[in-house]
Amino acid sequence: MTAPLCVFPDAATLAETLADEAEALLTDAIATRGGASLALPGGRTPSPFLIALGKRAVEWAKVTATLVDDRWLPPDSPDSNAATLRATLLAAAPAIRFVPLFNGAPTPEAGEAACAATLRVLASPFDLVVTGMGEDGHVASLFPDAPDLASALDGPSPCRALRSPSAPHPRLSLTLPRLLDSRRIVVLITGAAKRAVLERAQEDGPVAELPVRGILRQTRTPAAVFWSPA
Numbered sequence: 210m211t212a213p214l215c216v217f218p219d220a221a222t223l224a225e226t227l228a229d230e231a232e233a234l235l236t237d238a239i240a241t242r243g244g245a246s247l248a249l250p251g252g253r254t255p256s257p258f259l260i261a262l263g264k265r266a267v268e269w270a271k272v273t274a275t276l277v278d279d280r281w282l283p284p285d286s287p288d289s290n291a292a293t294l295r296a297t298l299l300a301a302a303p304a305i306r307f308v309p310l311f312n313g314a315p316t317p318e319a320g321e322a323a324c325a326a327t328l329r330v331l332a333s334p335f336d337l338v339v340t341g342m343g344e345d346g347h348v349a350s351l352f353p354d355a356p357d358l359a360s361a362l363d364g365p366s367p368c369r370a371l372r373s374p375s376a377p378h379p380r381l382s383l384t385l386p387r388l389l390d391s392r393r394i395v396v397l398i399t400g401a402a403k404r405a406v407l408e409r410a411q412e413d414g415p416v417a418e419l420p421v422r423g424i425l426r427q428t429r430t431p432a433a434v435f436w437s438p439a
């Protein structure tokens with residue numbers, strides 16, 4: 210595995226340590242380039258980190274944030290990743306320029322081209338990408354059982370509409386090349402089940418079987434896995 214595994218005693222320590230690193234990266238980007246950009250995960254695991262990050266003294270008006278993926282749902286849906294971000298980081302730091310993935314089109318397939326156009330005008334590379342991982346090895350919404358996965362693991366588009374028979378809601382996800390178009394990428398996971406998946410991902414096998422391998426194996430972007438037991 211090229212990405213080191215950083216083990217923390219608990220989720221709170223993990224969250225504070227990652228918030229420290231994110232604060233330093235954003236502060237440096239603002240000082241060096243006048244602005245900073247990051248892409249953030251949905252799901253349940255990242256909330257302590259997003260809350261911790263919101264308490265940091267960053268010049269938030271100079272920060273642009275988007276999501277690594279979202280469920281194709283209106284932003285007030287409780288299952289929307291944008292709703293989670295609004296309830297955590299954006300509640301504490303409303304000056305952030307938030308660029309949602311959901312754009313109101315009836316399906317992610319219908320919204321994909323407009324979303325790709327929006328993403329293409331964002332800064333490249335991101336200063337930081339944080340992604341979660343599911344127990345099937347998916348990162349962002351790169352699900353192993355999504356029929357269109359191959360086109361999201363490779364290819365020029367920054368985002369893809371994806372549907373997984375095992376996941377609720379159709380999705381819009383950053384593609385693997387866009388996720389890796391970052392100065393730093395961190396996979397944020399907790400629990401024994403995900404640690405076991407991570408160990409399986411270190412074995413030989415295709416990226417399409419466990420998409421997290423696409424982050425662990427690459428050498429383009431400095432990567433790490435942050436894990437705590439709970």
Ligand SMILES: O=C1O[C@H](COP(=O)(O)O)[C@@H](O)[C@H](O)[C@H]1O
Nearest residue numbers: 250251252253254341342343349
């Ligand atoms: O559906 C999703 O799941 C993954 C993992 O979520 P978690 O609740 O197990 O942490 C998440 O990283 C992704 O952004 C989300 O859309």
